[in-house]
Amino acid sequence: MEVPGGAVRSRYGVICLTPGHKKVALVRLADTGAWQFPSLLPSREGALELEEQLETALDVAQEQLGLDITACLCSQPVIHALGPEPRASTKFFMAFNVPEVPLVPAEGALGAQGAEAASWEDLQALLEETADQPVAGNQRFEMVMPADDGYQEVASLLSWHEAEAADKWRGLPPKEFLEVHCKAHTLPAPCFNVFERDRTATRTHFCATCMLPHLGLQLTPDAVYTSPVDAMQNSAALAVLYLEGALPADCPLVTFAPAGEMAQVPHAFITEREARLDARAKQDETDRHTQELERRVLEEQAALERRMDELRRQQAALASGRGIPGLGPNAVPTAPPAKRPRPDKQPLTVAQALGQIPADKNPLMALKELCDKCRFAMPDYFESEGPAGTTVAISLPQASVQRVSGPPHADKRQAKTLAAQAVVAQLRERFGVAPAPAAG
Numbered sequence: 515m516e517v518p519g520g521a522v523r524s525r526y527g528v529i530c531l532t533p534g535h536k537k538v539a540l541v542r543l544a545d546t547g548a549w550q551f552p553s554l555l556p557s558r559e560g561a562l563e564l565e566e567q568l569e570t571a572l573d574v575a576q577e578q579l580g581l582d583i584t585a586c587l588c589s590q591p592v593i594h595a596l597g598p599e600p601r602a603s604t605k606f607f608m609a610f611n612v613p614e615v616p617l618v619p620a621e622g623a624l625g626a627q628g629a630e631a632a633s634w635e636d637l638q639a640l641l642e643e644t645a646d647q648p649v650a651g652n653q654r655f656e657m658v659m660p661a662d663d664g665y666q667e668v669a670s671l672l673s674w675h676e677a678e679a680a681d682k683w684r685g686l687p688p689k690e691f692l693e694v695h696c697k698a699h700t701l702p703a704p705c706f707n708v709f710e711r712d713r714t715a716t717r718t719h720f721c722a723t724c725m726l727p728h729l730g731l732q733l734t735p736d737a738v739y740t741s742p743v744d745a746m747q748n749s750a751a752l753a754v755l756y757l758e759g760a761l762p763a764d765c766p767l768v769t770f771a772p773a774g775e776m777a778q779v780p781h782a783f784i785t786e787r788e789a790r791l792d793a794r795a796k797q798d799e800t801d802r803h804t805q806e807l808e809r810r811v812l813e814e815q816a817a818l819e820r821r822m823d824e825l826r827r828q829q830a831a832l833a834s835g836r837g838i839p840g841l842g843p844n845a846v847p848t849a850p851p852a853k854r855p856r857p858d859k860q861p862l863t864v865a866q867a868l869g870q871i872p873a874d875k876n877p878l879m880a881l882k883e884l885c886d887k888c889r890f891a892m893p894d895y896f897e898s899e900g901p902a903g904t905t906v907a908i909s910l911p912q913a914s915v916q917r918v919s920g921p922p923h924a925d926k927r928q929a930k931t932l933a934a935q936a937v938v939a940q941l942r943e944r945f946g947v948a949p950a951p952a953a954g
Contacts, residue, residue, distance in 0.1 A: 593605070
């Protein structure tokens with residue numbers, strides 16, 4: 515349909531199929547008598563958001579067919595029909611398992627769209643009838659890929675992860691379950707092929723194919739995993755769903771192919787755990803940057819306070835008439851002379867360092883002071899997430915501390931402090947050193 519300026523106006527329609535795809539709902543045009551899918555041209559011009567497109571598709575089914583297809587409608591347009599009119603297009607939504615009830619269009623709804631009747635038609639007969647009909651010269655159809663996160667959300671739920679299996683998985687892992695299933699039904703054992711999908715500076719992504727020899731079929735999840743074991747187990751999980759009839763052969767989350775063909779992973783959906791790892795890595799980098807800034811601010815603040823103390827002492831000496839020590843009563847404060855370099859002090863032992871650290875010092879700062887006094891490398895921190903929050907483990911090999919963990923806490927910073935407190939307490943107990951008196 516032509517509009518001023520040569521823009522394209524989009525219609526929105528629905529393809530309603532009964533269970534088993536046996537029948538499809540069509541409307542008959544009044545002028546030509548041709549049957550077509552019901553569609554509607556929105557009254558508002560311009561591009562519609564996806565929610566508005568869905569609402570329009572629901573309106574089409576309600577007005578032209580008398581059907582409420584809310585529970586059956588797919589969340590994405592599936593077919594984009596271009597033509598045959600110049601600068602015209604129609605986006606069709608699919609509705610599956612629609613009950614075959616009498617079609618009762620709203621009064622005047624069909625006439626407004628140039629149609630006169632609505633009817634359920636046998637889909638197979640319709641396909642056979644139109645198989646040899648040529649397509650109009652400027653008309654073509656395109657499959658529309660999903661534009662939202664609908665498939666991504668489903669993919670994130672169908673995931674098994676070795677690191678979380680102990681807490682979240684019950685029973686046999688998917689691979690072992692599939693092998694037991696095949697053995698119990700006297701089927702040949704499944705085969706697996708794990709391969710590397712891509713690699714970044716910080717992470718490698720893996721995919722896996724599960725081959726079912728008795729069907730001559732292989733299944734490859736359209737997703738990437740950070741572990742080859744995870745990739746293999748998830749391919750097995752989807753194979754179990756397929757054998758149990760819970761995974762249709764046209765599922766967009768899996769690539770089905772004859773056994774032996776090269777595996778295809780066209781979209782490489784990111785699983786929920788992978789997304790969490792990426793978010794955690796970004797958060798850790800932000801935390802490290804924040805901690806570095808805090809450290810620099812504290813060092814500069816301490817240096818400034820020392821300088822201010824020196825100036826206050828000089829000011830007090832001048833006010834009392836004593837003058838600056840060593841410079842006489844009329845001396846003017848100047849910058850302190852540069853200190854002569856002193857030979858490096860010998861590092862302290864762990865016991866000596868602990869004896870100089872007061873009990874009320876922040877555990878993280880106490881651990882840093884211990885490393886500074888003993889000339890140790892900074893400790894390593896290992897974080898893990900669990901139902902109770904973040905758990906932090908600390909390793910300090912030079913002090914013979916290997917992965918000492920603190921209690922979990924909802925706040926990551928507090929969990930780190932609790933772990934440092936556990937390390938300091940363990941070292942004090944081992945060396946029998948009491949803390950230094952609290953400052954002040």
